[in-house]
Amino acid sequence: MRNNYKAAGVDVEAGYEAVEKMKKHVARTQKPGALSSLGGFGGLFGLDLERFNHPVLVSGTDGVGTKLILAMAMTIYDTIGIDAVAMVVNDIIAQGAEPLFFLDYLAVGKNNPDRIADIVSGIAEGCVQAGCEIVGGETAEMPDMYSDEEFDVAGFAVGAANKEDVLTPERVEDGDVLIGLLSSGLHSNGFSLVRKILFKDHDYQLTDIIPELNNQRLGDVLLTPTKIYVQAVLPLLNKHLIHGISHITGGGFSENIPRMLPENLTYHIDYSAWEVPSIFRFLGKVGEIDISELYDVFNMGIGMVLAVAPDQVDEVMTILRAQEEKPVVIGDVHVA
Template identity: 50%
Template sequence: MHNDSYSTRYEEAGVDIRRGYQAVELMKKHVASTYTRGVISDLGGFGGLFELDVKETPNPVLVCGTDGVGTKLKLAFALDRHDTIGIDCVAMCVNDVICCGAKPQVFLDYIALGRLEPEKVEQIVKGVAQGCKEAGCALIGGETAEMPGLYQEGEYDLAGFCTALVDKSKVFNNAGIAEGDVLIALPSSGVHSNGFSLVRHIFNVDDKPEILKVFYPELGMTLGQALLEPTRIYVKEVLELARHITVKGASHITGGGFYENIPRSLPEGLGARIRRSDVRVLSIFKLLQRTGSVSEHDMFNTFNMGVGMVLTVGKEDAAAALALLEGSYHLGEVVANDKACELV
């Protein structure tokens, strides 16, 4: 603890730097639990040091990703639950870089608050650390910024950045995708971290936060529990699959849903054809559509609908992929249709 570091005038302006030091002490054990072999610096320095192991990577390529949690945070505020939202932050970054076939190595987080509450920050970082462990990467640093007047009391923003590593020869290259290839669905854990502005609008969460504590039989839990369910992290299963078969492409289903994200992984001249009846839509999305009277197109263009990631493999590899990926299923096929997604 920095006992001699304290500014009376700064505290009068709303910032007590001692709270920051306390937060660091509380989060240290969570951060340390993520350390992998490459970490060569301790928390608290000006930069996080990580030694890359490239012995099995002759042509190393770094893949970087950054993202935030978005307005899902508003639900965490309303329910005063902050220990899982960090998993979402990590997931939104690592699930993007795994679409290149890259293994996440390091992660950094950024937390901005109006007033720093050390115990709350510890809970946030606890979730970040859990996400890093699920992704197999190290949390080697970050920033906690206290900014009175910019954020309302009790609110904060959370974002992250990750760096991943892949050999150039093993990057998922969509140039090999051909008509007749198979689309494999990896199920989502729920709404994940996209579309929450529409979710909040449908349930009028901002004006009636008590709706989050209502139990819905079709969900088997309260609305708040279902909506705060952390984003599933796909890193380890996708990397394991790539050890056995050729993964030609991968799409992380985030904002824009099926229509925007699946075509992003396909080359020019090819598109995706998916039978609507084959999509295993989760109950939370059925509830959202019914309550908000949302069109099917808008649902599939906003939410993941129960599919968090889509992998493209050759027809000859489809059976092996389905056997290796627990809970996965055949979603559709690649067709001659210029970068469009058809739901039939």
């Protein structure tokens, strides 16, 4: 039976080997509350009802997107898992919830255990950074759907908060100050436009050394993992210092900041408050893209925005700097 299945393109034995290679990476993420080990039919996690006595579960799911195409081209597989985790847990923390556990979905054309282990190592690193545990996942070998070298990565996470602590737009007030947390680069958004500008409209190669990017290899800059903000923001949530959080993803400022605001409020951004990273300036120059469109697509150097009461800004900035962040006051909230 297995020989027939292998002839059809699915290698069961390679799948077993991949699971064994994953286990050491998954073990890094273990935390109190886990009730199951890798390989069960479902991931189990016990909610601490002493911490969450009015619990609300907050879930999120996302993928890495076409950034994966660049990872495949460079055969660099151990960072994109961080992106998969980051895109989900940053959304969860934006609701005021602490990420608890994560499950991944990996679809491959051919089951390559070493490559899968590299991908999962990145997922595990992302979970360590976020303080959440991998409780399960799925690796699907899908010949004919993907080529032997192609794959897709997505993830799902659950977090928790006490009901009274969930961040809703109604918490944000007129006069709140907007504090920006710096991004690590492109994160995992806008790569269809990035690829069009650099590789379809122009003949750049991933191995090119780019003077405008501090003489770094282009592919390395593009594959810089998405920053995870969980550990920086949790102390602020625990002290009830945050009125609202916006995770700046696809759609940039104009789409994401309004999501944390009530209908009667709008916002102002001082775009001179921080230095836009070189990768965004480079893309704008090469692609001849108007600055307003750049801000509508990319994070432009600010990956998360916090709404804070004016009299608590100093305390928030101090706590963030203690977490090795470089927070910047970038604007305010006012009546529309």
